[in-house]
Amino acid sequence: MTLHKEGRSIVALFLVVLLIINLLVYYFISPNSYLTYTLGVMSLLIFLFVVRFFRKPSRVLITDDNTIYAPADGTVMVIEKTNEDEYFKDKRIQVSIFMSVWNVHINWFPISGIIKYFKYHPGKFLVARLPKSSIENERTSVVLEDKNNRQILMRQIAGIIARRIICYAKKEKEVNQNSEIGFIRFGSRVDLFLPLDSKIHVKLGQKTTGTQTVVATF
DSSP states (O other): OEEOGGGHHHHHHHHHHHHHHHHHHHHHTOTTSHHHHHHHHHHHHHHHHHHHHTEEOOOOOOOOTTEEEOSSSEEEEEEEEEEETTTTOEEEEEEEEEEOTTSOOEEEOSSOEEEEEEEEEOOBOOOTTSTTHHHHBSEEEEEEEOTTSOEEEEEEEEOSSOOOEEEOOOTTOEEOTTSEEEEEOSSEEEEEEEOTTOEEOOOTTOEEOTTTSEEEEO
16 A cells, blocks of 8 residues: 555655654653643644545456446445436436545546546535435546447545545546546545446445446446
8 A cells, every 4th residue: 555646745744743742742741641641642633643544445457348346445335327417408317426535535537538528626525425416516527438439427426524525627638448537635525427328237335446346337
């Protein structure tokens, strides 16, 4: 496991700030006070949490033209037919994965193909589990088209704690399945909008592992 590039500056900042606070308390209050020890332990736990949040796991990547892999680690919270009104403007199967602060927050492309559409939407920071967060929260929408002209829409959605979505997608760019699409900081969700004839392989409440769990097949 390594540290993701999006977290290096943040981890360094936390380290410097926590060290300064602890040194100030040590020298100006008391090196042996209860406050000094408590602050030291709390600082260590905070630092370890931040490091863990920005972890980049090492995984064996598998590719398959007919398979739609999980774009994120998390829990399946929605599987339903719904109207997708932003791009397709028709009915699709929506599969949503909720990422808690304990999950890896890297996002991956679920299929290989060409990026036919990309749009960033500013918005609110509602709890990501709420259905309306899919259309009201800050988010990015990416449409991928594979070599067989099959299209899916992937949406990165910020949550109540997540305050920044990082997306590497660019229109007309060719991407590989299970390569990184981006990163969402501190709690969020990812929606997939799939063709109606897709065969779904996950269940509500199921834990997913990005790049590894088969969400659906064309």
